Amino acid sequence: LWQFIPSTAREYRLRMNEYVDERFDPYRSTEAAVKMLSALHKQFKDWSLVLAAYNCGPGRVRSAMREAGCSNFWELRPYLPQETQNYVPRFIAAAYVANFYNHHGLQPRFPLNSAEQGRAAKIYNSMTFGEISYVTGVDERTIRKFNPSYKRSIIPESQRGNFLLLPAHAMSKLREHLLALKAGEYI
Numbered sequence: 001l002w003q004f005i006p007s008t009a010r011e012y013r014l015r016m017n018e019y020v021d022e023r024f025d026p027y028r029s030t031e032a033a034v035k036m037l038s039a040l041h042k043q044f045k046d047w048s049l050v051l052a053a054y055n056c057g058p059g060r061v062r063s064a065m066r067e068a069g070c071s072n073f074w075e076l077r078p079y080l081p082q083e084t085q086n087y088v089p090r091f092i093a094a095a096y097v098a099n100f101y102n103h104h105g106l107q108p109r110f111p112l113n114s115a116e117q118g119r120a121a122k123i124y125n126s127m128t129f130g131e132i133s134y135v136t137g138v139d140e141r142t143i144r145k146f147n148p149s150y151k152r153s154i155i156p157e158s159q160r161g162n163f164l165l166l167p168a169h170a171m172s173k174l175r176e177h178l179l180a181l182k183a184g185e186y187i
Contacts (some may be wrong), residue, residue: 001026001035003055012036019156026147027120027163036176051091056084118146119171121178122161129153135177136170 003025006016012032014022022028023119032153043058052073053061059078077085101108129140130153140153146165155162166174 002029004029005030007026008036019150019152019154020162021151025163026165043106044071046071046073048088051088052080052084055087056081060084085098117168118165118166120163120165121171121174123155123164123178124158124161125181126157127155127164132164132166132174136166136173138166138170142167 002023004014009016009023009032012035014025014028014032016022022032037050037054040053040058041047042098044053044061049061049065049071052064061076064076064079067079070076073088077088097106099106105120119183129143129147129150132138132143132155133140144150144153145164146167149163157163164174
């Protein structure tokens, strides 16, 4: 969902280990992206420059500003990497389409089993995708598709919790199971 190189991911407290890569967790990565974009906006106070800094780094944008002798993205654009020169206009175009698609006869189509049709729960104890599949009736392949941040088909134990996304129809079964575990009904 968001582009985070490992060093930036660690700076914004995204875990990357043998079990999980939170850069692929839609909740954790969005949280980190909001913090990063907010910090960049405090620095640059201009959304075009923020997007450029998000793409190529704030140091690169400050360097381009010095070279160009200005702080206007469209004027300093030639001093930025080609990818960043294209990134900002593409982002603006995507935002326009997302907001005004209906003015142009467009209609979004969401694939089945997409995150839009899912629900999230926070899991604190370790669970395998096999256990989740057994409890919810959702096949492991679908669980993997909804949860690309888990590398080994296992949700590791975590005090701060790990997000698990499932199709909406399966979430009530999982919640019932978790409540039963908490109440000690399964020993």
